[in-house]
Amino acid sequence: LQGLRIVQVSDTHVGTLIHNEYLSKCVEIIRGLRADMLIATGDIIDNNNYFIPVAGRFFRPLVDALPLGAYGIPGNHDHIDNGAVAVSGLRSSGLQMLVNQTAVISRGRGRLNIMGLDYPWGPNRRDSERRRNKSREYFQRAELQKFPDAPTMVLNHHPMEFEYLKNENIDLVFAGHTHGGQIVLNEDRSSALNLARNFYEFYRGHYVRNDRQLYVNSGLGHWFPLRIDCPPEITLIELV
Template identity: 30%
Template sequence: MNRVLGLVFFSGLLTALAFLVLRGLWPALRTRRGSGVFWAAAALVHLAFLGGWAARTGPGVPGTVTRGALTAWSVAALVSLVVGGLLRLVGMAHARLRPTPAPTPALAAPGRREFMHGLALPAVAATLGTSGTVAGMSGFEVRHEEVRLPGLPPALDGFRIGQLTDVHVGEFIDVEHVRGAVQALDAAGVDLQVMTGDLIDDLTQLDATLEVLQACKAPHGMLAILGNHEKWRGLHEVLAGYERAAPRGRLRLLVDQSEVLVHRGQPLRVVGVDYPMGERGRHRLPREQRLEKMRASAEQAWAGVGPDETVLCLTHHPDFFPLAAERGARLTLAGHTHGGQVGFWRIPLFSFAFEHMLGRYRRGNSHLYVSSGTGHWFPFRMGIPAEVTVLTLRAA
């Protein structure tokens, strides 16, 4: 409930700030009637969200539409705040530079200015918020990638790996979403399924989610690692859940550990490394501290790994890739970034945030694939769809 109230509070704060900006640009909001309509709409959306969430916790309707409405409203408010704020700054700077502007037609200019600054901005913001939310809540795509590896043993030529990552089962993603992802990889005929972290946000759905992962039909089952959200939400409970699932042998958790699979008589070593979390759940560490924790994970996870083994590395944070490449991992699979969730034709808008943001990277004979994520903790995507990934190993 605290998380839900936090979402409502954050959305309400964005709404209030956006109102102040739009009020300066849109004369209609300066009237009692205009402001009343705006706040009535805002209250309706937020109350509907609370009602939809309450229904989701019981036997009734899950409230998907109301959660989507809150997301669309919040994004529209954020766009209005940022773009409207820039427009106001530009307008103020222009007024100082030209305190007595040249005369303009009395009727045409004010109408055009009111439309551009008042009606156009909310319309564009609402369109972006709605379209991005619909895209974010529209499931996932099955993405196929071929990875050509020089010297790949013939028995592993054609080995198929299905990757799930960043599912974030919680307020916006339910167990059925996970079931659909696992079944999609089953239908693709993968030999191994992997889950590269950030599986769960709502621990009450943990056991049901792990049950779905165990149901995968891949011959080598499902291997999983931890992300930062498992540690935030309750590491002890997550570890206990994986331990309860372990006896069946279909779902195995790797925490700075490795496991050898034998495929057509050929060994394949899968190494899983832990997420470099700081003390008291600190997420963003200085680069050197993060690298120090990653090096410690690498030392422990690669214990007993021979120099001639074919190694697949699973890491939540893609910045582990250079360390994996140094130790001879032929392919590293990562998540964490969600691809930024916003971009143009799979080109991330926020690519500066991570060295390895989305897609394929290479260092020598080592390859990295960073997934855009199978779910989300905030249902908004534009140009970066959610995915499950089928990676086929090929001998080069």
């Protein structure tokens, strides 16, 4: 697996505020990275399944160009209209949506578990303890499909779940959701101007806890069309 190149995108929020020209430019950039595979960590569409075909046109040329394909998970926005319909529609574009499932890829003699967890949607989704317990159930379901002794990376939309994932038998977690803070007035976590720190412990970039790694992508889309000192992000990771 050494040298495996993985592109992460997150929070594309395909909808009325994300234009085709922008998505086409992103496709051009990603194809130029010559990656082996792509992962999409949720909030692929914004809030309306009408835009599934638009998202499909974004992913299809990438799926066709990447030797090991593309994998995705639902985020909270993918559930707003109808989560099952969103997942089905995105799968039709060639994106392999993992919903509490594990895919095993092979490269040479190496194998890699790619575990994808659903967003713990439901009436108690704002209760952090209940959400974490639901996510643990999802993890246990996906864990049954792991290839023994192979490294495991987890796709999980909300970085908060790293609080328990850092204690599990995994190696790397990819998340999104936070948009990197989107409006970053001060990077100092002790500053009141660091708005993201009021909501998230993990909100942008690379974290290590208990020898488990987390990467939080700042996203390609947005909640509203304004970013300050927090540009959209396409992440390239190379395994060493």
